[in-house]
Every structure is written in structure tokens, then in C-alpha cells.
Amino acid sequence: MKITISEFDGLATKITLVGKLDIAGAETVDLPLATASGARRNIVIDMVGVDFIASIGIRHLVMAAKAVARGAGKLVLLDPSPLVTDVLVTAGLDDFLPIVRSEDEARAVLAGAASA
Amino acid sequence: MNAAVETRTFEVRSDELAAIDSWVERVAARWGESERTVFRTRICIAELAGNVLEYGIPRSGDDHIVVTLRHFRDGIGVEFLDSCGPFDPTGATAAANAGTIESLRPDGRGLLLVRAYAQDIAYCHDGARNRVTLKINSA
Numbered sequence: 001m002k003i004t005i006s007e008f009d010g011l012a013t014k015i016t017l018v019g020k021l022d023i024a025g026a027e028t029v030d031l032p033l034a035t036a037s038g039a040r041r042n043i044v045i046d047m048v049g050v051d052f053i054a055s056i057g058i059r060h061l062v063m064a065a066k067a068v069a070r071g072a073g074k075l076v077l078l079d080p081s082p083l084v085t086d087v088l089v090t091a092g093l094d095d096f097l098p099i100v101r102s103e104d105e106a107r108a109v110l111a112g113a114a115s116a
Numbered sequence: 117m118n119a120a121v122e123t124r125t126f127e128v129r130s131d132e133l134a135a136i137d138s139w140v141e142r143v144a145a146r147w148g149e150s151e152r153t154v155f156r157t158r159i160c161i162a163e164l165a166g167n168v169l170e171y172g173i174p175r176s177g178d179d180h181i182v183v184t185l186r187h188f189r190d191g192i193g194v195e196f197l198d199s200c201g202p203f204d205p206t207g208a209t210a211a212a213n214a215g216t217i218e219s220l221r222p223d224g225r226g227l228l229l230v231r232a233y234a235q236d237i238a239y240c241h242d243g244a245r246n247r248v249t250l251k252i253n254s255a
Binding site: 020022024052054055056058059060066069083086087090091092095096 | 131134226
């Protein structure tokens with residue numbers, strides 16, 4: 001799992017993940033994700049390059065989303081593949097971790113969170 | 117006609133999970149199953165193996181996992197054995213639907229996925245090993 005952290009238009013921290021979000025991948029993202037979510041700002045996780053996700057990866061996403069929500073922020077999942085999307089939906093995450101298909105859609109979701 | 121069968125033994129170590137996943141992906145793809153069926157098989161086996169690593173009670177220094185895949189006309193059968201202490205992953209509580217993000221549980225999603233993707237899920241302990249069987253229908 002490769003992880004890159006950048007700024008998302010001043011609206012959020014963008015975390016780009018590439019690889020498998022399995023046990024090994026979850027260990028890689030654990031600290032960076034906890035650090036980013038601890039800042040309680042919006043997070044956009046670019047999931048385009050994630051080709052596999054297990055429940056341990058989901059656990060890290062949920063914990064980060066809950067931390068961000070405590071600061072009234074949102075964690076948005078950007079364009080996961082159809083198979084990874086199916087896992088996220090089946091696991092019941094899509095109601096709480098918005099899945100968007102473009103950066104424009106991510107901006108709109110985050111703008112909605114800011115104005116709520 | 118007999119189903120094609122492949123079996124492999126792995127050690128109970130976190131760095132073996134990638135080897136298990138690669139093997140499952142390779143075998144299921146070779147059998148010509150769809151990407152979705154292969155993916156669902158990988159998910160189910162990753163969750164079972166993850167459970168062993170997380171909750172399995174080691175019984176010896178050489179605990180092991182044995183995965184058997186059977187190719188049926190309409191899907192893939194899985195037999196998953198591990199030599200750790202008795203543990204029924206199918207008896208655990210899956211995450212319930214949450215009403216708010218505050219009540220959203222981080223845990224319990226693995227069982228939810230296995231129950232969604234697999235059929236005929238069964239567990240027993242044969243005195244020496246945990247045995248989980250399930251089937252992923254072709255999708």
C-alpha cells in the first residue's frame with residue numbers, strides 16, 4: 001500500500017491510497033490516517049488505486065470518519081472501483097462515508113458539510 | 117464430473133496473508149470465474165484468515181491454515197481449516213446498521229461481508245482444527 005498526503009483546495013486533507021487495503025495495507029495507513037483525522041478537518045481519500053479492501057481496512061476508514069465527524073467534518077471516498085464500492089456498500093458504510101465519483105462532487109459534499 | 121480441487125497449507129503469520137490472497141486469486145481466475153466471483157472469494161478467505169490472526173488462540177509454534185478450493189459448475193466451494201484453539205467466526209456478532217456516524221461500529225464488518233458474499237456457511241471443530249466451509253456462487 002502506497003500513501004500520499006496532499007492538500008485538497010484548502011477544503012480538506014487528501015489522502016491517496018494505492019494497493020491493497022488488507023492487514024498489511026491497514027498497518028501502513030494506520031498512523032497517517034489517525035494523524036490526519038486527529039486534526040478533525042475534512043478528509044478526501046482517493047480510492048482509485050485501491051484494488052482490494054478487507055474489513056480491517058474498513059475499520060480504519062470508520063475510525064477516521066468518526067474522528068473527523070467529532071469536529072463536524074466529513075470523510076469522503078473518491079472513486080473506488082466497482083468491486084471495492086460493492087464492499088463498502090455491503091458493509092453499510094455509504095450512508096456515513098460519502099462515495100463520490102469526481103473531485104467536483106467531493107467539493108460539493110464538503111461545501112454542504114461546511115454550510116450545514 | 118468431479119469438481120477441480122486445489123489445496124494449499126500456509127503458516128499462521130500476518131505476512132502469509134498476501135500469499136494466501138495471491139494463491140486464491142490465481143486459482144479462481146484460472147478456473148475462468150468472473151472478476152466479481154474471484155473478488156468475493158478473496159474477500160471471504162481474507163476475512164477468515166484475518167480472524168485467525170486476530171482471534172486465534174495459538175496451540176503450538178507450527179499452527180497452520182489449510183485452504184481448499186473446489187470449482188463447481190455454479191461457483192467456488194471453500195474449506196478453511198486452522199489449527200488454533202476452537203473459535204467459531206460464524207458465531208460472532210456482525211455489525212448492526214447504525215443510525216448515526218457516532219453509533220457506527222468500526223468492527224464486525226468482516227462477518228457482514230462473508231454472510232453477504234457466501235452461502236452455506238458452516239463451522240465445526242473436529243477436535244484438532246477449526247473448519248469453516250462456504251460457497252461463493254458464480255456472479
